[in-house]
Amino acid sequence: MVRRKSYQISRLLHHDYLFVVKRAPALAKTGQAGSNRAMRDALLQEIDRSRDELAAFTADLIRFPTVNPPGDAYGPCCAFLGERLGRQGFAVEHIRAEGTPGDSDRYPRLNVVARREGGRPGPTVHFNSHIDVVEPGEDWTMDPFAGIVRDGRVYGRGACDMKGGLAASVIAVEAFLRVFPDFPGAIEISGTADEESGGFGGVAYLARQGYFSKPRVDHVIIPEPLNKDRICLGHRGVWWAEIETKGEIAHGSMPFLGDCAVRHMGAVLDAFERELFPALDARRTTMPVVPPGARRSTLNLNSIHGGQTDDFRPGLPSPNVPDWCRLTIDRRFLLEERLEDVKGEVAAILDRLKRERRKFDYEIRDVMEVQPTMTDRSAPVVQAVAEAIREVFDREPDYVISPGTYDQKHVARIGGLFDCIAYGPGILDLAHRPDEWVGIDDMVESAKVMAIGLDLLLHGHAA
Ligand SMILES: [Zn+2]
Numbered sequence: 001m002v003r004r005k006s007y008q009i010s011r012l013l014h015h016d017y018l019f020v021v022k023r024a025p026a027l028a029k030t031g032q033a034g035s036n037r038a039m040r041d042a043l044l045q046e047i048d049r050s051r052d053e054l055a056a057f058t059a060d061l062i063r064f065p066t067v068n069p070p071g072d073a074y075g076p077c078c079a080f081l082g083e084r085l086g087r088q089g090f091a092v093e094h095i096r097a098e099g100t101p102g103d104s105d106r107y108p109r110l111n112v113v114a115r116r117e118g119g120r121p122g123p124t125v126h127f128n129s130h131i132d133v134v135e136p137g138e139d140w141t142m143d144p145f146a147g148i149v150r151d152g153r154v155y156g157r158g159a160c161d162m163k164g165g166l167a168a169s170v171i172a173v174e175a176f177l178r179v180f181p182d183f184p185g186a187i188e189i190s191g192t193a194d195e196e197s198g199g200f201g202g203v204a205y206l207a208r209q210g211y212f213s214k215p216r217v218d219h220v221i222i223p224e225p226l227n228k229d230r231i232c233l234g235h236r237g238v239w240w241a242e243i244e245t246k247g248e249i250a251h252g253s254m255p256f257l258g259d260c261a262v263r264h265m266g267a268v269l270d271a272f273e274r275e276l277f278p279a280l281d282a283r284r285t286t287m288p289v290v291p292p293g294a295r296r297s298t299l300n301l302n303s304i305h306g307g308q309t310d311d312f313r314p315g316l317p318s319p320n321v322p323d324w325c326r327l328t329i330d331r332r333f334l335l336e337e338r339l340e341d342v343k344g345e346v347a348a349i350l351d352r353l354k355r356e357r358r359k360f361d362y363e364i365r366d367v368m369e370v371q372p373t374m375t376d377r378s379a380p381v382v383q384a385v386a387e388a389i390r391e392v393f394d395r396e397p398d399y400v401i402s403p404g405t406y407d408q409k410h411v412a413r414i415g416g417l418f419d420c421i422a423y424g425p426g427i428l429d430l431a432h433r434p435d436e437w438v439g440i441d442d443m444v445e446s447a448k449v450m451a452i453g454l455d456l457l458l459h460g461h462a463a
Helices: 002-013 037-049 051-062 074-087 159-179 203-208 261-281 339-356 380-393 408-413 440-459
Strands: 091-096 110-117 120-130 148-150 153-155 184-192 219-222 230-235 237-246 298-306 324-333 362-370 398-402 420-422 437-439
Touching: 037 051, 037 159, 037 440, 051 074, 051 148, 051 153, 051 159, 051 440, 074 091, 074 110, 074 159, 074 184, 110 203, 120 159, 120 440, 153 159, 153 440, 159 184, 159 437, 159 440, 184 203, 184 440, 203 408, 219 380, 219 408, 219 440, 230 380, 230 408, 237 261, 237 339, 261 298, 261 324, 261 339, 324 339, 339 362, 380 420, 380 440, 408 420, 437 440
Parallel strands: 120 184, 120 219, 219 420, 230 398
Antiparallel strands: 091 110, 110 184, 148 153, 153 437, 230 420, 237 324, 237 362, 298 324
């Protein structure tokens, strides 16, 4: 089952993942004069006044159990967000990503994209948040979908990743519209599906329809929980693959008559332990990946299955020599590495085993490929948000790279838009954990950063 699903994804997107890092153009200095000090202060006061509303809105969003898989409650959550933005004068579109993985009448892959045109020409700034959350799992001390506001925090699945960020961006934009009703350009806010399962029914689908390309959009901010004073420039690369060793079936009492695919896989694992893991561990990157432990090449062995499984006879092992064994690997690689070399070093180990072990044979299949991406620090959106962080926190931002990927890959690869970052409230380590929460102060402060960033991108640099 899992295998078939991964093939589907592979077929759909295999080649789409190959993209290159391009340098973004430097921030245009020719923008209109920045807003003045008094208006900037008014903007920050508007956000301070919205504090309770921000907490309540986050809690409301959490109450939609948008768990993915299977992709529940997307419709009501999109409708709720769309209605709110519609009241603010946004033109709201609801888009179903028909035919993408997981899409069905029961679990439609629904997205909402809202656009508010300004009074005069100018750039478009897009805030993109995924509305899906991972399943709550065990060990919660509260209802994960109650949206509890307590002790300066909002609790619930998705509070941190990333409904808090979505709410902060909406509050930031609403405050901006109150202070600057006659702004230039356009503002977009989207709530998209399926980021947690690869974004195929979300940003990838929308990017194919032109929603994340120029001239429609110029700057994209994804409010993922990377901490309020950090700018996330991109992510490491991914190569997921399935390795299968071949064997020959025989009676389990006479294994010498067959050929054990599981033992062959054992040899693969042994070679990985002795050669590959130490080599990857020693390979460092200049990308500022957080946490620092991920500032190197990594490999996870996701799953291993072999032989005549006991799926249909629970608890009863098969009395046969296994004639197949499959291993799924998740290799995260660096800007300094080339995907073909990443693949080649695994193939070299398998080819050597083929020479060394009698009857050893294997097959290797790509499941997913994502090139690493890192937005240039001189890109306009990076400069604007960095300046906003300096203004709100009176310190230099940290520039980080995410250890895992997120929807930026689709914006870059499919949309061809490289002026994109992740910036949002919430502590990255809390994502996907029990009793997930987001701090209300953090949301307020990051809403201020987003609003100032928006002001700088639309009005040009402040004096
Ligand atoms: Zn997320």
